Amino acid sequence: MSLKHDIEFALNGVRKRVAVDVTMTALDMLRDVVGLTGTKYGCGEGECGACTIRVDGQTVNACLMFAVACDGHDIVTIEGLAADPKADALREAFVEHGAVQCGFCTPGMVVQAAHILETNPNADAATIKRGLEGNLCRCTGYKKIVDAVESACCGGR
Amino acid sequence: MTTIERYAAPKSLDEALGILQQGEVTILAGGTDLMPQTRAGRIAFKPTLMNIRDVAGLSGVVLDGDALRIGALTTITEVLDDPLVKEFVPVLAEACDHFASDQIRNAGTIGGNINNASPAGDTLVPLIVLDAEVELASKPNGSVTTRCMPLAEYFTGPGRTRRAAGELLTAVRIPLPKPGHVARFYKFGTRPALDISTISIGIAGVMRDGALSDTRVAFGAVAPTPVRAKQTEAALEGRRLDQSTIEAAANAARDEVNPIDDVRATAWYRKELIHNMTKRMLDHVAQA
Secondary structure, rough: OOOOOEEEEOOEEEEEEEEEEOOOHHHHHHHHOOOOOOOOOOOOOOOOOEEEEEEOOOEHHHHHHHHHHOOOOOOOOHHHHHHHHHHHHHHHHHHOOOOOOOOHHHHHHHHHHHHHHHHHOOOOOOHHHHOOOOOOOOOOOOOHHHHHHHHHHHHOO | OOOEEEEEEEOHHHHHHHHHOOOOOEEEOOOOOOOHHHHOOOOOOOOOOEEEOOOOOOOOEEEEEOOOEEEOOOOOHHHHHOOHHHHHHHHHHHHHHOOOHHHHHHHHHHHHHHHOOOOOOHHHHHHHHHEEEEEEOOOOOOEEEEEEHHHHHHEEEEEEEOOOOOOOEEEEEEEEEOEEEEEEEEEEEEOOOOOOOEEEEEEEEEEEEEEEEEEEEEEEOOOOOOOOOOHHHHOOOOOOOOOOHHHHHHHHHHHHOOOOOOOOOOHHHHHHHHHHHHHHHHHHHHHH
């Protein structure tokens, strides 16, 4: 039997209390315990960014984070961004620019892109590319994604 | 199989040191190394898992006398963005800029990068050439004591350090560079992001009248630990930094490293990289 621990945290603005195995990843907790499957499992070792979430405003790979470390912190997932009017321009830009093909990388891309734009509202293409270094996409060749994020800068320009 | 019997998330250093004193503990900070390494079976959990992420007072960069003190829980992003780091030790910010990805820099801590003790750890080579020291705290008999050790002497093998079981790395201290100090860092990988170094090189010293003194050279990913290159340093120390000195130093560098073949490069290629890039870096120092 593995050890369980009770944790309590804000998930997309709502208090959540769950019991998790102490070695469980934050990703498995979100998908399997809480049931939010927008955050994807890609590589499981921090290379692909499909599991990107925000913790206290900073983006991290949920596959590298211990679920117990969520205790007392503020977690935002793609489901939180989907309900956030501030992310409307970014979501629409992904659609308009064809930045979504198979869609598997998209939740991580959008969460990371939202973080880039919040940290640097005037981000240029080079800054966006650097910011997305930890997110892999095997379909688009990245150009459409970078274009989408750039067009969402300052709510579109 | 996990054998964890206890999970602890102390909020104070005193509490954390007390837990370390009670038995075998796996320390969790950012988790970016611990999670994949335990999943892959390369590290086994000890009976207590202690998450130090929420211990107060262990993060941030401050000027402390004639040193810069970086708390162990300072994330790589925080080091990268810190104005004191940029002002006094920009070479460390440069190394942090080459570190993994934004997501990993946001989670990973400088103390974690040090204690993971990878021969290819990105911050280790610049910290060694900056004469950094680690600050280790423990509470052996009820009161907190601290000792410092040069980072260059801290590593004993891949994943192994001189940290005692009851000790917690609380900070890394970097002496403020003297006037005329130069420091360079180079990391070779196949892409800028998320790459583990094939080799890395740090060079530092005080440049005066065309010669380097207090010369420090360190290499990453060419030995079981990051290493000081004492023969390369000796080939440079006090000598006019001209083409013959640079060539002698680059040769000394190639001769004194003893790398292995692995998935990232052959030993031969690593030695060539060490020679050629040491030479290029010294050329740049000489021309600056």
